[in-house]
Amino acid sequence: MKLQILSLLCGLVLIGAVTAKAQTRPIPPDKPVTGFRFGIGLEGALPMGDMKDLYNYKVGGGLTLRFSKGIAENLDVLLTGGAIGLLPEDLASETYDTNPSILIPVKLGARFMLGNNFYLMGEAGMTFTKIYTITNIDMTTGDVNEGFVNGSTFGYAPSIGVRFGKLDIGLRYETLSDINGGKGLKFEGVGSLNDGNGLSKAPASFLGLRIGFDF
Template structure:
């Protein structure tokens, strides 16, 4: 059967787009290397944070902080069978409520790139999401924080995927480092686990390990 240009999730006993089967061509080592690269990048920024002389406090409730960043990630679990990586961008506002504690509001756009299976004509359709989340960011020390967010991801190509849902529940615990680059400006580097609910009832979740690298500035 020749697949159409749709998600082609290899439907078994169901016409649901994300009734995933285990594709044996999954390269576990390749995935491990990619995740390790993200972890090493995060470690490098952590080291850089220690080396910087603080020009502005990251933890005081002196005002709103905005950040604009690039988001990238690697799907994990059964989602990795069909999609290889993600790329997008986001804008976030950190609103101070107490020393070391901020309320966060985050919105962005993410593209989950579908895989092409070797030696077949099988191509998985990209998944395009607009995530909107809110949560809390708490600084354990001056530059190191933990963050948790929850919200919704809006599917923009529902018809192409044959999905039954256009809004997915999303959540994202994160750990990160904020270090000064001058004045009220900072580089914000964070690594997170992000989960999105399934495209259909009783389907598989869309989970990933992600990295956000952003330029942040105080107002």
């Protein structure tokens, strides 16, 4: 699946490059290069890999705010923040996957314009997580505890997009180094496992679509 996603992104990059080369209209000389913009965007998320198979998330959505500052003719830097909610596979079931979780990203990035409309972009930063999952297993009694786990993790996202005036549409593949934010599942009740050490990191990824409007 990751190979398919990367192939899709590469294809979009190729289309953007060809389209950009075909555009011969010059940038108006009076257009500010180092302008400042503020934008608001609707987010859609399609969980991939373990985020879908292990944590049973089916879809996500939210809202992000983005600040951009031009530093060259075709390059600007970005600061993006907001919140994205993740919905489980089956809200009607009585298992731990009945509760939504929340991602709160704070990312820095750079966007390079391929002509007048298409662009390539990369972002990285911290994502604060509030994940509902199994938090503890007592190996003596067999009791399983569930609840929200608050944490923070590193995330990064390559993306491609298109801008038409104030409309900004971007597609990205976002990866989190540990969806639990460093707060892994704990074992209790058996010898050395009683130290409360968590499991190894649980990377997670999703395909994100942002439809934004710049002011």
